[in-house]
Amino acid sequence: MDGNIENNKQWYVIHTYSGYENKVKANLEKRVDSMNMGDKIFRILVPMEDEVEIKDGKKKIIKRKVFPGYVLVEMIMTDDSWYVVRNTSGVTGFVGSGTKPIPLHESEVRLILKQMGVEEPRTKTMYRVGQNIRVISGPFENFVGIIEENHPEKGKLKVLVSMFGRETPVELEYTQIEDA
Incomplete structure (x- = not known):
């Protein structure tokens, strides 16, 4: 980590113990609160999708983890924010090469959020005819x-x-x- 603050927030993937995704999300949200990191760590998601399960002839919709063992975190990567996330109970590390976490590409994030039914906030930029x-x-x-x-x-x-x-x-x- 070089300590440079990136000027924009990006989505990173953290690896967790299998079955602990929701617990990690809750733990990390508490740490963000208690350590006043709300200006560097924003949204924490466990990607889920609806799956139809048929049991005893009855349809039931259940939530299924899209990426078991992984949690998405929208954050500005700094030494402090990395430390808070990395040292959250249940987190085994960031996904990336070596020790450097690699952010998801914006198109990947949009696709995951769309699959989950989580809408990105409306774009503030107003486009105009002729632009x-x-x-x-x-x-x-x-x-x-x-x-x-x-x-x-x-x-x-x-x-x-x-x-x-x-x-x-x-x-x-x-x-x-x-x-x-």
Whole structure:
């Protein structure tokens, strides 16, 4: 750890003893509270999904851990925040190479949160018609386009993307774009 404060929060994966994911989440939330780390450690998630179980001819929906033995933590990585997480009861370590935790890619986090039904907070950035944007996920990834229509209530835009020398209208979600 080099002690540099990254200027943005990112999601990291911590490894836990199997079956202790919810206990680790509760323990870590208590530590964040008691050690005043709320400005560096934000959300702690145990990715779950609904699974239909049929028992005695009856359907029952149960929650199943998507990644048994793992917990996601949204945090700003500093020596202090690393120490708080790493030394929480039940945590065996961060996922990464050697001693350096590696954050999840933003698209991976969006996919996991979407699967869980946890919506990311609405994007604060208001896009406007005529603005240039870059597509960051989906089939048009890395294309640059111009916003033709904006539908903030749906979190969607119609964007003119230049393909093969032609302007092609494409419907995209706010989560699929960034300022160009």
